[in-house]
Amino acid sequence: MSRTASPTPRPTPPERTAFAHFTPIGTRWADNDAYGHVNNVVYYGFFDTAVNQMLIERGVLDLAASTTVGLVVETQCTYFSSITFPDRVQVGLRVEHLGTSSVRYALGVFRGDEPVAAAEGRFVHVYVERASQRPVPIPREVRAVLEGLRVA
Secondary structure (H helix, E strand, O other): OOOOOOOOOOOOOHHHHHHHHHEEEOOHHHHHHHOEEOOOHHHHHHHHHHHHHHHHHHHOOOOOOEEEEEEEEEEEEOOOOOOOOOOOOEEEEEEEEEOOOOEEEEEEEEEEOOOOOOEEEEEEEEEEEEOOEOOOOOOOOHHHHHHHOEOO
16 A cells, blocks of 8 residues: 655744844845856855844954854755845844753844745754853853744
8 A cells, every 4th residue: 555645734923923032234235146046055155144243243252262152053044935136135134042051042034124035944053162062051141042042
């Protein structure tokens, strides 16, 4: 007896209300690929920029001096619609999980002011002591910022 697996339902794009913080980012001419849209790898740069810019703006990340830093250990992205240069995007951010030494962010990439995301991603930081690269608990001041990025 042969069975065919039923297809996994396609996820639906999240709405803006699913995110606690937004970072505006402009696309660049070089972001477009041969198919005329922003290449998939650029979205990972959007994620990195949104997370780290937020941490810097909130005063809990100093790129040169922080002794504890978050290293990216996992990323994932689901694409719903295309973005092209010269679109401006807004990257929505929320904390999905906050562990002892790790945090998982959910991110939504929105074209301009559109109400639903063109892409949705996940991004995991593990906090390490910079010199040893060994995991450490998330610093208290960082944890306070991250707690404020949870969405009910």
